[in-house]
Ligand SMILES: Nc1ncnc2c1ncn2[C@@H]1O[C@H](COP(=O)(O)OP(=O)(O)OP(=O)(O)O)[C@@H](O)[C@H]1O
């Protein structure tokens with residue numbers, strides 16, 4: 001129970017922050033961090049089964065277009081459109097996953113990459129539905145319980161709520177037998193299967209849950225920007241998500257949160273030096289891979305251990 | 315003939331044009347430890363892979379407890395009670411010994427995601443797993459190492475743990491692929507005793523692939539000798555070690 005309270009307090013502090021201390025610009029970054037935390041957690045699930053998915057840009061985009069279109073064209077309420085879009089993405093993952101997940105390693109990455117490109121191309125070419133390369137402007141704001149949420153603070157709360165949901169979901173998965181199965185599949189698939197685990201179905205389930213989270217993150221992203229354009233959902237999305245996990249630490253869901261916290265503000269802060277952004281990303285990634293393979297979370301754990309030992313030796 | 319457990323009938327496994335298993339037929343009987351010997355590359359591991367559905371058979375049938383299992387997936391065959399161990403130490407290297415055995419016991423109950431929704435499955439599974447781990451730690455003598463990370467154990471202990479994980483799964487029959495390979499003489503003796511106990515105390519049938527002839531002849535009721543994927547002979551140990559073809563193909567070159 002103690003750890004739950006810890007999270008409740010952190011969440012409450014974060015929730016009231018924009019109304020007291022955060023300037024609007026930081027509130028904006030907060031929204032983006034919440035969305036990317038959700039997406040990075042979604043990628044963390046894939047990393048756990050050892051299959052890096054490059055379809056996640058497409059999943060995010062389909063969530064964004066899906067939710068926007070269902071509100072704009074079908075006049076569905078936000079909650080319905082949002083959930084239906086995410087469920088639709090999960091359903092698509094179920095379909096393509098049963099084919100793709102047979103393939104492992106680099107080939108899976110390439111396969112999902114090709115899939116992602118096809119989806120983005122569809123966004124561009126199917127102009128009557130997706131609006132072409134100009135995208136879909138005028139995406140309506142979300143509304144909850146009859147209140148339209150157009151303000152930055154409103155989005156901040158939604159985004160925080162979504163990130164908290166994603167974190168709780170992923171943590172719960174890892175904390176239960178489901179997590180033991182997922183970890184086992186990556187550690188030793190042959191052994192896991194010989195113990196009676198249907199690896200195909202578990203991989204598929206993981207892929208679907210992951211796609212569901214990506215769809216939700218994408219949907220909120222679209223509503224927040226009020227504009228959904230194809231180029232936002234290309235292969236840089238999965239690259240970023242993997243980087244967030246590597247930098248934060250893959251071993252724990254908190255690593256995805258730390259990664260988003262560190263990487264999301266970068267492009268916003270480096271707006272005037274866009275050309276250096278990728279360079280900086282590259283350097284940061286190389287440094288982490290070489291010197292901190294367990295990410296920031298690994299570093300924190302080590303520091304904690306170190307301090308504890310210092311305490312003892314006194 | 316209702317005491318037949320595993321039935322392999324005219325089984326063939328081809329890799330490219332080469333038959334790793336060639337028209338092989340044999341059966342195991344209830345309560346039996348069947349040894350399988352043969353030179354390197356004679357198809358012993360392939361035989362296990364095909365029986366457990368890791369590799370598809372090219373031709374022929376496998377029946378287990380009277381039911382055809384050819385073409386079934388590894389996990390389905392495992393659910394039927396036919397479990398294998400691996401030639402190299404195969405454990406969850408990043409987990410504790412305790413967790414390794416616990417997973418062995420637990421995974422049988424949650425073979426498919428939908429089984430989570432069967433009432434009581436997880437709770438019962440956890441309760442059983444707890445008892446199983448305690449009992450197997452005792453049985454295998456790994457109690458002192460329960461909290462150690464499996465990957466940090468000496469090789470011999472990892473091989474032992476590999477067998478214990480499979481036992482936790484509660485097999486009806488255990489297919490053991492060279493449990494003594496890589497073990498020192500003391501560990502080999504202990505492994506031989508473990509195999510006997512698995513049959514005597516736990517009433518699990520065993521098919522034992524092994525190069526250590528001292529262990530095989532001491533432990534097995536009958537021995538199947540393979541060469542180039544074909545059966546040369548299947549007989550009691552005393553006659554196998556005198557079989558001219560077996561001596562020619564295997565014992566003459568490899569036996570100490
Ligand atoms: N997946 C595979 N693809 C192609 N050839 C294979 C495969 N697995 C095994 N073989 C070949 O099949 C033959 C039998 O190999 P197998 O591993 O079954 O032998 P073994 O009797 O277990 O040998 P050892 O005593 O060395 O463990 C060998 O020639 C091997 O090269």
Ligand SMILES: [Mg+2]
Pocket residue numbers: 358359360401491
């Ligand atoms: Mg072998």
